[in-house]
Amino acid sequence: METNDDLTARGALRPAPExxxxxxxxxxxxxxxxxxxxxxxAAAGAVAAAPAALAQGAGDPDILEPLPWATSLGKPVAALxxxxxxxxxxxxxxxxxxxxxxxxxxxVSFTPLQGTFGIVTPSGLHFERHHQGWYDIDPRxxxxxxxxxxxxxxxxxxxxTLDDIMRLPSVSRFHFIECGANTGMEWGxxxxxxxxxxxxxxxxxxxxxxxxxxxxxxxxxxxxKGKFVLAxxxxxxxxxxxxxxxxxxxxxxxxxxxQNGEMLRPENGYPLRLVVPxxxxxxxxxxxxxxxxxxxxxxxxxxxxxYVDLLPDGTHRQYTSIQEVKSVITTPSGGQKxxxxxxxxxxxxxxxxxxxxxxxxxxxxxxRNWVQAQLQGPVMAxxxxxFSAPWVWRGETALLQARATDETGHVQPTYGRMREVRxxxxxxxxxxxxxxxxxxxxxxDNVQVL
Amino acid sequence: xxxxxxxxxxxxxAGGAYAQERFPGIGRPATRAEVQAWDIDVRPDFQGLxxxxxxxxxxxEIWEAKCASCHGTFGEANHTFxxxxxxxxxxxxxxxxxxxxxxxxxxxxxxxxxxxxVATLYDYIRRxxxxxxxxxxxxxxxxxxxxxxxxxxxxxxxxxxxxxxxIRDVQNRMPNRNGMxxxxxxxxxxxxxxxxxxxxxxxxxxxxxxxxEARIASSLPDHARNAHGNLLLQNRVIGPVRGVPTAxxxxxxxxxxxxxxxLARESGCLxxxxxxxxxxxxxxxxxxxxxxxxxxxxxxxGRVRQGAQGVWGNVPMPPQPDLKDDEIRALVGWILAGAxxx
Numbered sequence: 001m002e003t004n005d006d007l008t009a010r011g012a013l014r015p016a017p018e019x020x021x022x023x024x025x026x027x028x029x030x031x032x033x034x035x036x037x038x039x040x041x042a043a044a045g046a047v048a049a050a051p052a053a054l055a056q057g058a059g060d061p062d063i064l065e066p067l068p069w070a071t072s073l074g075k076p077v078a079a080l081x082x083x084x085x086x087x088x089x090x091x092x093x094x095x096x097x098x099x100x101x102x103x104x105x106x107x108v109s110f111t112p113l114q115g116t117f118g119i120v121t122p123s124g125l126h127f128e129r130h131h132q133g134w135y136d137i138d139p140r141x142x143x144x145x146x147x148x149x150x151x152x153x154x155x156x157x158x159x160x161t162l163d164d165i166m167r168l169p170s171v172s173r174f175h176f177i178e179c180g181a182n183t184g185m186e187w188g189x190x191x192x193x194x195x196x197x198x199x200x201x202x203x204x205x206x207x208x209x210x211x212x213x214x215x216x217x218x219x220x221x222x223x224x225k226g227k228f229v230l231a232x233x234x235x236x237x238x239x240x241x242x243x244x245x246x247x248x249x250x251x252x253x254x255x256x257x258x259q260n261g262e263m264l265r266p267e268n269g270y271p272l273r274l275v276v277p278x279x280x281x282x283x284x285x286x287x288x289x290x291x292x293x294x295x296x297x298x299x300x301x302x303x304x305x306x307y308v309d310l311l312p313d314g315t316h317r318q319y320t321s322i323q324e325v326k327s328v329i330t331t332p333s334g335g336q337k338x339x340x341x342x343x344x345x346x347x348x349x350x351x352x353x354x355x356x357x358x359x360x361x362x363x364x365x366x367x368r369n370w371v372q373a374q375l376q377g378p379v380m381a382x383x384x385x386x387f388s389a390p391w392v393w394r395g396e397t398a399l400l401q402a403r404a405t406d407e408t409g410h411v412q413p414t415y416g417r418m419r420e421v422r423x424x425x426x427x428x429x430x431x432x433x434x435x436x437x438x439x440x441x442x443x444x445d446n447v448q449v450l
Numbered sequence: 451x452x453x454x455x456x457x458x459x460x461x462x463x464a465g466g467a468y469a470q471e472r473f474p475g476i477g478r479p480a481t482r483a484e485v486q487a488w489d490i491d492v493r494p495d496f497q498g499l500x501x502x503x504x505x506x507x508x509x510x511e512i513w514e515a516k517c518a519s520c521h522g523t524f525g526e527a528n529h530t531f532x533x534x535x536x537x538x539x540x541x542x543x544x545x546x547x548x549x550x551x552x553x554x555x556x557x558x559x560x561x562x563x564x565x566x567x568v569a570t571l572y573d574y575i576r577r578x579x580x581x582x583x584x585x586x587x588x589x590x591x592x593x594x595x596x597x598x599x600x601x602x603x604x605x606x607x608x609x610x611x612x613x614x615x616x617i618r619d620v621q622n623r624m625p626n627r628n629g630m631x632x633x634x635x636x637x638x639x640x641x642x643x644x645x646x647x648x649x650x651x652x653x654x655x656x657x658x659x660x661x662x663e664a665r666i667a668s669s670l671p672d673h674a675r676n677a678h679g680n681l682l683l684q685n686r687v688i689g690p691v692r693g694v695p696t697a698x699x700x701x702x703x704x705x706x707x708x709x710x711x712x713l714a715r716e717s718g719c720l721x722x723x724x725x726x727x728x729x730x731x732x733x734x735x736x737x738x739x740x741x742x743x744x745x746x747x748x749x750x751x752g753r754v755r756q757g758a759q760g761v762w763g764n765v766p767m768p769p770q771p772d773l774k775d776d777e778i779r780a781l782v783g784w785i786l787a788g789a790x791x792x
Contacts, residue, residue: 073772079716087703091685091693098677103530106581115686132581147485149497157480164476189668193678193696218473227641230491236584238577240491246639278638290488297641299494301574305564308630314552316564316629320636324649334670335681336691344690353638361657366664370657399664403653413653415667421650425554429636433653437666443694445675448668 085122091115094125097197100185105133108179110200113330113349118376119174119384121203123260128267129179129201129281131302132237137287139263139271142234144255146219149230149294155220162271165210165255172208172258173277174383176351178323180280180307183430190446194335198434198446199328202349204384207275208258211251212243216293223249226293230300231274234289240300241283243276243291244321252277252382255288277382278353279321280428282307312423323353325412326431327360327387327404338442341395346373347388352406356380359405360387366399366435366449367414373402381407398438399449416450490577494567496618503613504594506601512591513598516580525561525602530581534561535602538625543605546628562603566627568620571596593617710784711791717773719781725789732762734789741786750782751775 058064085092092115096107111127128134139162148154179201185191192198212229229248233239247253254275257263264270269286276283282302297303297319308316327350332338346364350357356379361370373387387402404412415432437447492498514523521527525535537560542548548563550556565571576592578584587595597612605623606612612620621627635647654660676696678684683701685693714720722730732740741750753761755778757769770778784790 075716076718076772079718088687090701090703091683091687093684095678095684106531112684114684132578132584145480145484145488147480147489149491149493157485158477159480159484160477167476168473190670191674193670193675193681194684196684197678214472215477218471218477232488232491236578236581238490238584240573240577244638244641246641292489292491294493294497296493296495296497298491299567299570300491301570301578304494304566304570304630305561308564310551310559312554314547314549314629315631316551316626317632317634317636318566318630319632319642320634322636322638324636324651331689332691335678335694335696336685337694338691366661366666368659368661368664370660399666405655410649411653411655413651417653418651423554431651435664435666437669444691446670447666449664450667 085124089115092125094128095196097185097192106131108181108201110196111203113195113200113202113328114333114336116330117386119204119349119386120260121205123205123262123265123268126203126205126259126265126268127179127201130235130267131239132235134267135235135287136266137234137271142271142287142289144215144272144288145290146215146221147290147292148221148226149292149296150225153222153226153293153295154216155222158219160215162257165215165272166257168210168214170208170210170258171254172206173252173254173275174204174206174380175275175277176202176204176323176382176384177275177281177284178202178326178351178353180282180320180323180428183432183434184427186432186448187426187430188424190448193446195328195330195333195434198334201281202351202384204351205259206261207254207256209254209256209275212248212253212255212274212291213251215255216248216291221293225295228294228297230290230292230294230298231283231285231288232290232292233269233285234287238289239282239285239302240298241285242297242300242303242319243274243283244279247276247279276321278323278355280307280323283321307428309422309426309428311426320429321353323351324429324431325352325354325357325404325406325410326350327357327402327412328434329362329400329402329436332400332438332444333436334444334446336444338393338438338444340442341393344391344393345388346391346400346402347386348402350375350385350387350402350404351383352404352408352410353382354410355382355407357385357387357404358407358409360385361403361405362387362389363401363403364391364398367401367403367433370403393438393442395440395442397440399447400436400438400444401433401449403433414450415448419450490573492569492573492576494569496569496614499569499572499614499617500589501614502589502593503611504590504592504597505611506594506597506606506608508591509594509596509598509601509612512587512595516583516587517595520581525599528558532560533558534599536560537563538603540604542625543623546624546626548626548629551626551629562605562625564626564629566624566630568596568600568617568624571599572617710780711789713777714781714784714789717770717777717781722767730765731767734785738786738788747779747782747786750786751778754778754782 092112094109096109109128111121111125144160147157182201183198227245229243231241231243256275257272272288274285274288308318309320310316329346329348331347346362350360360373362373363370373389376386379385412433418432435447435449436444438444520530521534526533537550538548593612597610600606632642635649639645680697680699682693682695724733726735727733754770757767759766
């Protein structure tokens with residue numbers, strides 16, 4: 001690790017060339033061998049006719065030399081009819097965790113939380129969990145049906161097209177969606193290296209749609225009889241889940257078609273999905289084709305055989321739906337390395353399925369002492385909240401933790417507390433406090449403190 | 451409720467005809483056949499269960515033909531998902547609690563160790579299996595294959611016929627039928643009578659001197675460090691941190707994306723030319739075919755630069771004044787080579 005003095009001496013020279021260079025080339029540059037720089041630019045096709053080499057020490061070549069983007073014509077409008085991220089952002093992608101699932105169509109890809117800002121997840125980085133692959137459904141052929149599980153439950157079973165649903169008054173709301181199995185690999189021990197894999201079954205979007213309650217009422221629903229709603233998808237798995245009636249009646253459950261200003265992405269349920277704020281992602285049935293009002297829960301495969309939480313005594317908790325208060329530091333986080341000593345902003349995400357985040361505390365000594373983090377507004381219910389705390393790193397080893405409290409006063413538990421109550425074999429609903437260890441080298445890795 | 455909604459409601463009630471409808475013209479009644487086609491759920495209390503029957507012997511044939519390839523001859527396979535059969539005992543069938551679930555060391559949890567209700571298996575197989583061909587089994591076939599699975603799990607004898615009546619007896623032998631609880635605080639609102647339950651895992655809110663030492667109970671095993679590939683490549687190239695290199699290799703920003711294919715896309719060529727087929731202009735493969743073994747690169751470059759018409763029809767190609775000569779040459783060379791992807 002270099003000292004602050006090294007950095008000051010070289011000023012801002014270091015960061016720019018590093019973008020184009022391998023670590024060994026950077027070392028050469030640091031030693032003063034600028035010809036490496038030139039080679040790198042030429043290789044990138046950046047400088048066609050490079051001017052004579054600058055005298056060493058004259059300054060930053062990215063300031064002193066003419067740069068291609070300042071000396072030639074750029075690309076035309078609509079060159080990419082649907083825009084793409086910069087190619088330099090290629091590191092941030094959805095990725096699978098090897099060994100987690102054995103077949104690609106019943107699997108998971110994780111959101112790269114280590115690189116997202118604010119609270120909104122770019123739609124193309126929204127994590128995926130499919131049980132039977134995904135389809136890009138022709139929206140003109142998609143139908144949504146509401147019927148009753150018994151006579152009298154629904155006066156008139158109805159069919160709606162997307163035209164129908166999109167003609168209705170809509171609402172747009174920001175909510176997080178988290179898979180019940182997020183952080184599931186970490187129940188017993190630290191198992192995966194980065195926040196993408198520990199916490200990346202998490203996303204947050206602005207969803208646009210119509211409250212399910214409005215559509216149920218439109219069909220003459222009898223809410224005195226109806227106590228549960230079954231939601232069903234149109235894909236091969238025809239995924240079914242029992243939806244809490246109180247969430248529906250509150251108006252927060254949406255039959256959604258919009259996500260971040262455009263239609264849902266096919267991987268996220270185009271053209272229609274259920275949004276069940278605060279509840280685990282599996283209930284947000286994708287490619288939604290039907291809702292049924294009934295008087296009993298439905299005990300579907302994914303609420304009897306999976307998404308049930310095994311307790312130490314061998315009992316499974318069933319219908320565990322709420323994603324309880326949770327937070328994680330995303331920068332710095334596992335698998336990353338701090339650039340040098342000095343100032344950093346510890347930054348992360350907090351959320352609760354019970355409402356708003358009230359506060360987040362941050363510790364750099366593994367939970368012995370805490371400071372209150374700043375919450376970045378707006379702080380919305382059942383939505384991600386970005387927090388941050390300033391930190392000067394002087395090269396010491398550190399154990400970084402975040403601990404969230406929600407508006408109901410529920411405080412995120414330690415791993416010790418969690419295991420006391422729920423053991424280590426549950427798979428689902430692990431909202432324990434995450435620890436990142438910062439080594440003297442600046443490398444960060446995943447550890448657990450009880 | 452918004453003013454708009456209430457006004458609309460008042461209007462409709464005044465009109466009288468469809469008092470329940472706030473939104474005339476939106477949605478239509480579902481036909482009986484439509485509801486039947488989609489309402490296929492079967493609840494744990496058997497509501498929705500269709501009539502039908504199937505024997506263990508019939509089910510064995512279906513299993514061998516349509517299920518065993520993924521789930522194993524005995525339902526034991528775990529290469530596509532968790533194994534279906536195993537881990538339950540005759541005693542479990544009496545108590546309705548699977549003893550192995552209590553063992554911390556028991557390696558796996560099979561479907562029959564967890565499933566509390568047999569109706570759920572019927573519902574799920576009917577809607578989702580076989581995995582690559584869901585909803586292809588008849589109701590009788592679902593009864594049969596489920597009978598065979600129950601036989602594999604020693605829940606029913608080899609001569610058993612499963613039907614809409616015998617399935618209720620089977621429910622009383624399901625090994626984990628008493629293994630579930632809804633006594634927790636994680637269901638929002640009413641439904642299970644648990645709405646007063648308090649969360650069970652509240653952490654301490656202590657701020658200073660909260661513990662004597664922070665002992666590390668677990669850290670990432672060495673073999674897991676690079677099990678997810680090179681972490682250098684899973685982070686940004688700018689910002690306060692970099693990814694840790696955990697495998698050889700570095701970012702390469704100059705691959706396919708900067709090739710002629712990208713240039714063609716970004717220059718708008720692909721809006722008018724398919725690689726294989728004609729869109730407005732000829733497919734690039736057609737161009738390559740037409741000029742095979744001819745020395746036309748320079749001529750074509752000129753036509754691309756200045757615009758062209760008449761060779762392939764009456765539709766003109768607009769000129770390309772913004773492209774540099776070497777870019778046009780690269781594009782034409784690439785087209786004449788058949789426009790390969792890389």
